[in-house]
Amino acid sequence: MITGIVLFFFGQGPIKGFATTLIIGIVISFLTAVFLTRMMLEWYANRKNAKEVSFTTKLTSSWLRNLNIDFLGKRKIAYSVSLFFIVIAIAGLAVRGLNLGIDFSGGRNYIVQFEKPTNTEDVRKPLNNTFGDASAQVISLGTNGDKVRISTKYRIDDNSQTVDDEITEQLYNGLKQFLGDNTLNEFVKENLVNTQKVGPTIADDIKVSSVWAVLISLLLVSIYIFIRFSDLGFSLGAMASLAHDLMWILGIYAILWGILPFSMEIDQSFIAAILTILGFSVNDTVVVFDRVRENQTLYPKRDKKQVINEALNETLSRTFSTSMSLFVVLIAIFGFGGDTLRGFIFALILGTILGVYSTLFVAVPVAYDLIERRNKKKAIAKNAKK
Template structure:
């Protein structure tokens, strides 16, 4: 007996309330932008600047104990990660303690660094501090700029790819869905004030790829059905295509979410922000591939030029493989 999350055959009308779904998406995007303008993001050390202290000890690293010692100092965003390396001996236990720059200061002061070292030495008197590195505000500003460029270039590359693979209407629909996903993800991080660092940028780029994959699967079926049902209305073809790919879309999203939720619960604080971004991205990405990308395509329409052979019908670059 095979597991099915949706019936084998469905005939749901995904565009009966297209104006409502697009309106909700637009409203949520406006809220996200307003939250971003008013509250901003809770930037982590990568974007705010700070100091990284490398510790080494013959005793095993217990992150919970390190974190408890840091919380007593009230230093704000402190990230603690254990460093694993095959070359390390049994008495080489290394951790990285990252402290954000305090309000009104361009860098972590020597006094703050000394307080941190004293708190850690209270846990383990044999602990040493081989290196202390600081990230200044200039470098952090460059990281923000680079991160923005990376996301914009990823979306631009998607626009070109879909334009070549399908037609410009498909490209605009896909890019609208990606912008929708990225804006809502940034909005939820702004609203909840979850720490925003380079790992979240990696999550945004992953979300772009995931959402694009879902959208391309639907658009491929749309193109096939446009050739197969030449006299059907575009709305009917879109509904048929989404229903035919719905089982695959839901199964992919649910299995991905199962893994992500497990990581969110069991993975620890270090990756929790990244995993939360991925969970949110999978949800809004699945939604946008059905209710945003396809709805935009319905609004723009598709040129159906049946004078061309089937393998390039309605698409001058139809022979280009993904």
Template sequence: MRLRLVKQNTSFDFFKRANLWLGISGLMMVVAFVSFIIQGLNYGIDFQGGTTIRTQAESPVDIAAYRTAVEPLDLGDVSITEVFDPQFADDENVAMIRIQAQEGEEAASGDMIADVTAALQAVDATLTVQSVESVGPKVSGELIQTAAIAVVLAIGAVLIYIWLRFEWQFALGAVAALVHDVILTIGVFSELQIRFDLAIIAALLTIVGYSLNDTVVVFDRVRENLRKYKQKPLKEVLNLSINETLSRTFMTSVTTLLALISLYVLGGDVIRGFVFAMIWGVIVGTYSSIFVASAMLLWLGVKRDWSKPTDEGGTQFGDVDA
């Protein structure tokens, strides 16, 4: 007997409340945009410029004592946070000290790091510096611009690819889903004030690729069924296509999430932001492939006079049992 996560030959009506799903997506995007305007992002050292010092001590981290120790150094904005990780031993107490970029300096000076280390060791003699990361203000500004260009170019390339492979209606539907995923991911980082650094940009580009792959599988089956059922209304063809690929979509998302959740729990704090972005991206990417991309295609319509023969396209694995 074979275990199925999704029953065979499903017949869900995904467009029964299409306007409701699009309305929810639109509302979430508005909330994300407003949060970004009001709160902004909690930029990491890559984008903000400054120095991050990672320390480790045998005694528990006393954030108040650490802050009192570095205040006389007059370093400007200093953020001190304790790092928690289930893999840390009892004598591994890790803290992250973020210091804003110093005026007139492109990188942290050795004297400043030595002064901070000495001040903290006066609080806890067992404290040691594990790593130091420094990014100048000019470099951080260039990184923000380059990261934004990278995301925009990726989405633009997707628009051209889908336009050439399918039709312009498919392209707009796919890009709408990608923009939806990127905005919601940036929005959740703004709302929760999770550190936003270069690793998150890598996650955004990965999310674009994941969501696109899922959308293309559905769209390939839509194109195949449009040629196969020339008289069926577009809504019925879309519902049929999504149901036929639902097993593959569900299995891919669940197995990906299992790996990501394991990384989030056991992977440590260094990659936790990246993994969180990926988990969120897989969830919203799966949702958008069905309820945003396909709904946009239904709204835009598509020509039905294709004379090309039916082919399997890229959906030979679309009905894999899950």
């Protein structure tokens, strides 16, 4: 909900619409889960011929139950793995950088559909001559090779009324060898699927607002965790987990853009995906923290490490069930949702996987280490006073 509200206030255009849909979905999901589902179960239970309702099958009745995995005992190994990949991510960001979309860099996007598969390098060469010093970037969309996205900053500062039509005509002339006998009008109607223009001033504003959106989301989530659990250790553990997920995803996008056969641009949709990921990840973390607090209340004399490990094992089934449900839906959208959605969905898929890992091996272990270090300092200070 927090990330949805931040997206609504900082997003623009379709991102604001996405945020609205996200908020409405969360509210409706809450109402149906808390009230409608309970009402239906009570109605069924009050029937004379009601039978016992089983929420598992023979196959899943023992799924991830009665486990005794020492998550905290493996935390140093997990820290090393996370640090290793974060270093790789930083190297990727430093060497290759991110592929900024025109939302952040300014420019024009043209999505062009050809009748036959074409090579992106063959398309790019004549366009570089057409657009002069402003080079053109050509990315293949989909797996058929007959659709490309052409990006350029050519005459982006030109605000004359005829500039868009002039550039479209230049684009047509540059691509004429791939269009057969199509005229300019036929090119616009049949081949030119979509056009987009973002000026440099607007791009800078969008970039700044997107950074603020991410930072404010992290801050609000941190405050929420602190208020809910009244412990700075839990709050910092959640923040470490979210920062970990963010670095991994940025690193993967820096390393793989231009290699995978779909767009991996950093644009407003990517920011929406990042904030959605952060919301999902912290939701999973809150569930585990809740169980930790509950177990600490039930067993105050037990060793804290044992209590936390039990909480992680007890919630593991729920964690994998919710994550797998989301993962299956995302895979379906990734496969059948169209080319323009794949970069957005790919970020969500990465976030779903990383969210599970970071909850188990980053958020809770970091919170445990911070709380233990604080308790040791208090014990040393108390002994010093004696």
